[in-house]
Amino acid sequence: MITSLDDGVSRVCDAYLELADRHVPGLVGGLYLQGSIALGDYRPGKSDIDFVAVVDERPDAELLRRVHAELRKRHARPFFDGLYVTREDLRRDPEKTPAGPSVHRWRFTEESRAERHLVTWHVLARGGVAVRGPSVAELGVHLDPDALAHRTRENMATYWTRWVANSSRPLSSWGIASFSDHQTSWGALGVTRLRQTLATGEIASKTAAGEYALETFDERWHRIVREALRIRTGGPSLHRNRFRRRADLLAYMTMVLEK
Structure with a gap:
């Protein structure tokens, strides 16, 4: 072992x-x-x-x-x-x-x-x-950076775009789930990892993706990114209101997907 x-x-x-x-x-x-x-x-x-x-x-x-x-x-x-x-x-x-x-x-x-x-x-x-x-x-694992980039774009245009659209309906099961800690962290860091892959050609961890977002994106997005990281590491929430957090999450994800 x-x-x-x-x-x-x-x-x-x-x-x-x-x-x-x-x-x-x-x-x-x-x-x-x-x-x-x-x-x-x-x-x-x-x-x-x-x-x-x-x-x-x-x-x-x-x-x-x-x-x-x-x-x-x-x-x-x-x-x-x-x-x-x-x-x-x-x-x-x-x-x-x-x-x-x-x-x-x-x-x-x-x-x-x-x-x-x-x-x-x-x-x-x-x-x-x-x-x-x-x-x-x-x-001898097969690697193909060009295909990886192509499939990353496809993933953003399909799965993640649908994720945001479904979660934007507040009374749906997706909308309700988007209030949770898990979906907040998964959503914010998930789309960021893909954007970082397109920028660097490498697969990033969730934590590295959060750090990339803090270095790359405007300060207005930092609270939701830090909240996503906080969910992984522990500590008190940076949002008092989960409705506000959900709105920040969906706005942030939309921004990343449209970059």
Whole structure:
């Protein structure tokens, strides 16, 4: 086990590998951590563990389902989210790889495209942590900065533009959710990460995105950015009124999307 990992992360990874090796011996040839761990922004109690498991062949779905069900019983938090791929998958454009098993918040899906995209590949290649298997550099992960920029713009024009439009309807489920801490942080820092990727060509952590926003955007937006960062680190809210916070959030996101 990599000793530099947070103790909680190490325990979950150890438990997962023990279960995988017991139920499906020899299946997991490589286990790599990406997401906030790879980006140096893992926060115990806030962050999930994002994994990429490398296998030689398509695993038995029911055995994998059992592995993750038993892992949940041992370690319900943090979530252990990720996907199963072959080394050949990682060497190709993820858009051209087949769907496969994935896990999100303990929900196992046999045929999924979740996280099979260039963001995952780039984060893994740039900072992924090898728990088992060869170093990330030896995997030959496919990188394509131009395609990453193109798909980032598409994501902003589709998912995030709809996110703001749906959240602007106050009596809808999206509108109600936009009052929450989680959606405030996810929304403000989510669109900022994409804007930073277009500016720098790199995938940023949520914290780094907030710092980028404070350095880049007008001071009028700083309170909502600091509020989004505050939700990740703790402390009292910078907004007394959640209606005002929601208005600031949607205005900020609209500005970033239109830049």
